[in-house]
Amino acid sequence: MEASTQNLENAARSLKERVGPQLAQARRRFTDANERVIDFIKERPGTCLLGALAVGWIIGRIARR
Amino acid sequence: MESMDASRRNGSRDGASSVGRAVDQLGSSAQQVWISTRDAVGEIREAMDVQGRVDRHPYGMMLAAVGVGYVLGGGLFSRLTGRILGGGLRIALRLAAVPFIRNEFIGMMQGAGGAGDDYETDEGVGESGGKEEESASRSRKTKQTNPTTTKGK
Numbered sequence: 001m002e003a004s005t006q007n008l009e010n011a012a013r014s015l016k017e018r019v020g021p022q023l024a025q026a027r028r029r030f031t032d033a034n035e036r037v038i039d040f041i042k043e044r045p046g047t048c049l050l051g052a053l054a055v056g057w058i059i060g061r062i063a064r065r
Numbered sequence: 066m067e068s069m070d071a072s073r074r075n076g077s078r079d080g081a082s083s084v085g086r087a088v089d090q091l092g093s094s095a096q097q098v099w100i101s102t103r104d105a106v107g108e109i110r111e112a113m114d115v116q117g118r119v120d121r122h123p124y125g126m127m128l129a130a131v132g133v134g135y136v137l138g139g140g141l142f143s144r145l146t147g148r149i150l151g152g153g154l155r156i157a158l159r160l161a162a163v164p165f166i167r168n169e170f171i172g173m174m175q176g177a178g179g180a181g182d183d184y185e186t187d188e189g190v191g192e193s194g195g196k197e198e199e200s201a202s203r204s205r206k207t208k209q210t211n212p213t214t215t216k217g218k
Contacts, residue, residue, distance in 0.1 A: 037123075041123040041124075041126075042120055042123060045115055045116055048119075048127060048130075049126065050130075052126075052128075053137075056133060056134020056136075056137070058134075059131070059135050060134060060136065060141075061138045063135070063138075063146065064138065064139040
């Protein structure tokens with residue numbers, strides 16, 4: 001019982017060591033992408049709003065069918 | 066003959082100058098309209114504070130614009146809207162019902178044998194107030210008055 005617990009702990013630790021950096025990198029990438037998107041929206045609010053309006057209009061047209 | 070030519074020349078010059086004046090007036094009035102339109106758009110923009118709103122809530126504004134476009138596109142009374150609203154309502158009802166069911170369940174567990182004394186409730190850890198206490202005391206009373214029912218279980 002104790003050995004299996006130890007094995008489980010070791011497996012969890014190795015999984016954490018393997019996946020942890022990848023997760024951190026993915027989080028960093030996601031944060032960067034998010035910041036870039038927000039900056040883009042803030043730089044061109046009119047364009048983005050018009051684009052979003054157009055996208056919504058297209059979705060509405062498709063949904064109406 | 067010369068006088069006729071001169072008068073014709075004068076007439077054409079007058080016509081050209083009047084056309085020129087009309088074009089000038091048209092240009093100046095168009096410029097005024099342009100300036101007033103630009104001012105009006107600027108005032109509306111300032112009043113709506115689009116830039117500030119986008120700065121504060123960029124994703125929210127985008128979603129709002131998509132929603133407005135969706136409504137303008139005629140998607141409001143569509144099957145998709147019904148599905149989305151129905152699904153949202155169902156999820157909201159479930160989320161609203163979960164605390165009640167949880168408290169009832171905890172009360173039942175506590176009433177069944179005091180095993181759920183350590184359960185966390187929405188009112189706080191170890192707090193025995195409200196519905197759970199009511200149901201617990203109710204089941205305790207039932208045990209005291211009718212011990213055969215609990216023995217059988």
